[in-house]
Amino acid sequence: MSLKIYVPRDAAALAADAEKVAEAVLAEAKIRDVEVELIRNGSRGMLWLEPLVEIERDGIRHAFGPVAPGDVRALFDADWGDHALALGPTEEIAWFKRQTRLTFARVGVIDPLSLDAYEAHGGLKGLRRALGMTGAAMIDEMKESGLRGRGGAGFPTGIKWDTVRLAEASQKYIVANADEGDSGTFADRMLMEGDPFSLIEGMAIAGICVGATRGYIYLRSEYPEAIHVMNEAIRIARARGLLGPSVLGSDFAYDMEVRVGAGAYVCGEETSLLNSLEGKRGVVRAKPPLPAIEGFLGKPTVVNNIISLGTVPVIFERGAAHYRDFGLGRSRGTIPIQIAGNVKFGGLFETAFGTSLGALVDEIGGGTFSGRPVKAVQVGGPLGAYFPRSKFDTPFGYEEFDGEGGLIGHAGVVVFDDTADMLGMARFAMEFCAVESCGKCTPCRIGAVRGVETVDRIARGEVEAIPLLTDLCDTMTDGSLCALGGFTPYPVMSALRHFPDDFHANAKEAAE
Amino acid sequence: MPIPPAPADLEGRLDAILADHADLEGPLLPILHAVQAEWGYVPPEALPIIAKGLNISRAEVHGVVSFYHDFREAPAGRHMLKICRAEACQARGGQGIEAAAKARLGVDWHGTSKDGGVTLEPVYCLGLCATGPAMMLDGRVVARVDKTRLDALLAEVEA
Numbered sequence: 001m002s003l004k005i006y007v008p009r010d011a012a013a014l015a016a017d018a019e020k021v022a023e024a025v026l027a028e029a030k031i032r033d034v035e036v037e038l039i040r041n042g043s044r045g046m047l048w049l050e051p052l053v054e055i056e057r058d059g060i061r062h063a064f065g066p067v068a069p070g071d072v073r074a075l076f077d078a079d080w081g082d083h084a085l086a087l088g089p090t091e092e093i094a095w096f097k098r099q100t101r102l103t104f105a106r107v108g109v110i111d112p113l114s115l116d117a118y119e120a121h122g123g124l125k126g127l128r129r130a131l132g133m134t135g136a137a138m139i140d141e142m143k144e145s146g147l148r149g150r151g152g153a154g155f156p157t158g159i160k161w162d163t164v165r166l167a168e169a170s171q172k173y174i175v176a177n178a179d180e181g182d183s184g185t186f187a188d189r190m191l192m193e194g195d196p197f198s199l200i201e202g203m204a205i206a207g208i209c210v211g212a213t214r215g216y217i218y219l220r221s222e223y224p225e226a227i228h229v230m231n232e233a234i235r236i237a238r239a240r241g242l243l244g245p246s247v248l249g250s251d252f253a254y255d256m257e258v259r260v261g262a263g264a265y266v267c268g269e270e271t272s273l274l275n276s277l278e279g280k281r282g283v284v285r286a287k288p289p290l291p292a293i294e295g296f297l298g299k300p301t302v303v304n305n306i307i308s309l310g311t312v313p314v315i316f317e318r319g320a321a322h323y324r325d326f327g328l329g330r331s332r333g334t335i336p337i338q339i340a341g342n343v344k345f346g347g348l349f350e351t352a353f354g355t356s357l358g359a360l361v362d363e364i365g366g367g368t369f370s371g372r373p374v375k376a377v378q379v380g381g382p383l384g385a386y387f388p389r390s391k392f393d394t395p396f397g398y399e400e401f402d403g404e405g406g407l408i409g410h411a412g413v414v415v416f417d418d419t420a421d422m423l424g425m426a427r428f429a430m431e432f433c434a435v436e437s438c439g440k441c442t443p444c445r446i447g448a449v450r451g452v453e454t455v456d457r458i459a460r461g462e463v464e465a466i467p468l469l470t471d472l473c474d475t476m477t478d479g480s481l482c483a484l485g486g487f488t489p490y491p492v493m494s495a496l497r498h499f500p501d502d503f504h505a506n507a508k509e510a511a512e
Numbered sequence: 513m514p515i516p517p518a519p520a521d522l523e524g525r526l527d528a529i530l531a532d533h534a535d536l537e538g539p540l541l542p543i544l545h546a547v548q549a550e551w552g553y554v555p556p557e558a559l560p561i562i563a564k565g566l567n568i569s570r571a572e573v574h575g576v577v578s579f580y581h582d583f584r585e586a587p588a589g590r591h592m593l594k595i596c597r598a599e600a601c602q603a604r605g606g607q608g609i610e611a612a613a614k615a616r617l618g619v620d621w622h623g624t625s626k627d628g629g630v631t632l633e634p635v636y637c638l639g640l641c642a643t644g645p646a647m648m649l650d651g652r653v654v655a656r657v658d659k660t661r662l663d664a665l666l667a668e669v670e671a
Contacts, residue, residue: 279540346642
């Protein structure tokens with residue numbers, strides 16, 4: 001009887017020596033003359049346990065982790081049973097069990113490059129259903145699902161699609177934004193590495209709905225494993241008739257390719273991304289015209305986040321109502337929250353909107369990795385606000401975070417312990433903006449440089465520069481063309497507002 | 513750093529690269545990636561040839577090359593170490609790793625160690641934010657980096 005063993009190929013597992021673990025499993029199996037079926041799956045998302053190795057017994061998968069290459073022999077000795085690294089059945093692990101996995105249902109479960117496994121787990125049902133629907137009916141389905149842009153802007157996906165559908169043009173495009181540059185986020189990477197066909201299926205549904213026959217995934221160069229898996233998946237999809245002149249034998253044509261970014265954070269902004277895709281400098285475009293009217297090469301273009309597009313198949317598979325019934329207020333469905341930074345149990349936690357920030361950090365995240373008290377939590381990437389413990393009752397939702405002077409962004413939650421210097425973090429936000437500014441608008445290009453200088457003055461004890469910093473942030477907020485300059489004030493001002501002591505540490509005594 | 517001589521058979525290889533990308537919409541970034549994969553940097557001599565091939569100005573090509581952090585205008589060291597500077601890695605002690613790498617290599621960001629062995633670049637997020645500090649050495653990602661791990665990995669490539 002062959003032994004079915006899963007060793008993830010997700011970058012987070014590879015970065016923790018999963019490749020050597022996989023080699024050790026095969027080597028050990030050979031020595032013992034045990035027949036092993038090794039499956040390289042995506043990650044289950046419990047990243048503190050990576051590499052998390054699973055073994056399947058009687059259809060139930062049992063987890064072991066974190067497994068070092070040197071542990072493999074002892075695990076075989078224990079017959080993959082009673083061992084210090086044994087965690088029990090994977091799906092019974094409390095951290096995993098309390099999630100609602102819709103978008104990430106297959107991630108970590110299947111071999112990401114097996115289209116058969118994808119279909120066996122519900123894949124392509126959504127696309128098959130969509131092929132029998134009119135474009136208008138598909139739009140209704142999307143609108144009813146309540147899905148909003150998961151890149152952070154939260155714009156209703158169905159409305160965006162409808163604008164492109166109704167636009168008249170000789171060519172339309174679907175562009176997937178995989179320029180996931182926000183610190184603390186890795187959901188796009190995990191989906192592309194763990195379930196690439198869901199993104200392909202979602203993009204094909206979008207293409208059929210709006211009448212776009214071509215698509216691009218703009219994928220950041222910092223994600224080599226995702227680039228590799230996505231390219232392989234597209235090749236397989238083409239060979240199996242999922243992509244090409246006749247999608248699944250229908251009258252619809254749709255094909256797509258991966259385009260690799262070149263290390264510019266601002267290209268996550270949709271108009272800058274489109275310029276980059278066209279082979280230009282990644283400079284932001286003024287809106288209007290909206291990309292839905294004049295996008296890639298001036299043609300109507302749907303630009304959606306990876307998670308938005310990757311969620312489309314499950315909406316069509318199970319119906320809009322199933323998705324919509326999760327969530328709170330105007331934030332419908334589930335959100336893959338990425339718990340990161342100085343946290344004990346970090347990883348990808350997909351759940352309905354509405355969980356409080358405190359529950360995410362303390363209960364699910366288990367507090368800090370360092371064991372020290374939590375000082376601040378940055379939500380929504382480098383342009384997101386720092387939240388103090390007093391705001392931990394904020395429920396995870398678009399409007400709820402906006403109401404507290406923050407944003408959920410791409411749903412990254414980065415935890416800091418009490419050693420964090422919030423003035424230093426404010427400086428870093430300005431420095432990052434200066435490094436990554438595309439240079440088109442003055443408040444961002446020059447404001448960020450002046451911001452670094454002003455924070456440095458405050459650090460030297462010139463607290464009279466604080467009103468200047470506030471004023472500068474107002475200018476950047478009101479005058480910047482895109483979110484880079486416009487939102488950099490979120491981390492800066494939240495740090496100043498909630499942690500004023502860090503800005504007064506070196507305050508010079510008033511002149512006597 | 514002295515300007516290196518133009519690579520041998522630059523034109524021949526460039527023509528092939530341009531031909532490979534002739535059917536793409538918006539081909540410039542894929543072309544520049546291919547050029548960098550070939551020579552490790554984008555040789556200045558390549559710019560007019562690319563410009564001519566795409567029927568755009570040299571200034572446009574230069575503008576694109578200089579806009580993106582990934583494209584190098586001069587060769588890097590034999591090895592490339594990218595350390596994540598972003599917030600999530602900072603929260604897990606990333607700055608200590610940055611300092612240790614700079615001290616060991618004797619360089620600041622974008623610098624190459626004296627023997628030409630290792631170039632140090634910052635990177636803003638490798639998507640390994642729950643298991644930082646993270647870095648990438650010659651395209652291979654490494655998480656949970658501490659000083660011992662950093663030293664061991666650098667010793668490996670410097671050997």
